[in-house]
Amino acid sequence: MATTQDLHRATSPVSKNITAFVASIDEPVGLLGWSGGGPWVLDAAEKLDTVTAVAVWEGGVDLAGAPPEVTDDFARLGAAVEQAAIAAAGGRPADAVRAFLIGICTDEELAVIEDTDFCEVWSVGIPELLSFFQHMAAGERLEALTPEALARVSAPTLFLTGSSTLLDRAFPTAAALLASSVPRGRMRHVEGLGHFAPVVAPERLTHELTGFFEEVRQPVGTP
Structure with missing residues (x-):
């Protein structure tokens, strides 16, 4: 999951840095974005012709444009964000990460993550995460997710979701x-994977991604 510092801005510094880095490669590039990183790679694809394919694994949901059928999912996520804010205010950033994950991970994913140092490593991103949700809750919209920006993404783009994701209305609806x-753009639903597949089931996800990037790289008519 990407750190979300300044993601609420029309064009965030992180997004600008990603776009500049991709431009510096100066050759065809395929991009992958996970969760909050989804808008960043879409932004790069909209601005650069060298982006030849994009995959987004359960990309960040635009709260400003959320349809009513995902209300329960957002309520669950919002409650987790509130608990994360309480832990962060108490000087417990790793516990803040754990509180947030309860709102986005299944019990199986949480068990795997608890055996890693993910919460400690990712705790540095908690202030930015909380700031991101504050701005989204205020109705600010990500430029990369506006209809106008998305219509300018010319590369083949695959939006993936997992059948075992906890937020089983929000992410599929967004995708x-x-x-x-x-x-x-196209959408693919992957059986047996949840939001944290990049951490708990990287091999399965890699298989899905490799198939997509190899497919779009093949010239038309190639067997």
Whole structure:
């Protein structure tokens, strides 16, 4: 999951840095974004012709444009963010990460993550995470997720969701909306994976991603 510092801005410094780095490669590039990193790679794809393919694993949901059917998921996530804020205010950033994960991870994912140092490593991102949700709750919208920006993404773009994701309405709904807004967008539902597949099941996810990037790299008519 990407750190979300300044993601609420029209064009965030992180997004600008990613776009500048991709531009510096000066050759065809495929990009992957996970969760809050989804808008960053979409922003780069919108601005650069060298981005030839994009994959987004359960990309960040735009709270400002959320349809009513995902209300329960957002309530669950909002409660977790509140608990994370309480832990952070008490000087317990790793516990703040754990509190947030309860709102986005299944019990199985939490068990795997608890056996790693993920919470300690990712605790530095808690202030930015909380700031991000404050701005989203205030109705600010990500520029990269506006209909106008998405319509300018010309690269083949795959929006993936997992059948075992905890927020089983929010992420599929967002993926479907995004896939329909990108000219060459499509959506794929992966059985047995949840939001934290990049951490708990990287091999399975890698298989899905490799298949997509190899497919779009093949010239038309290539067997």
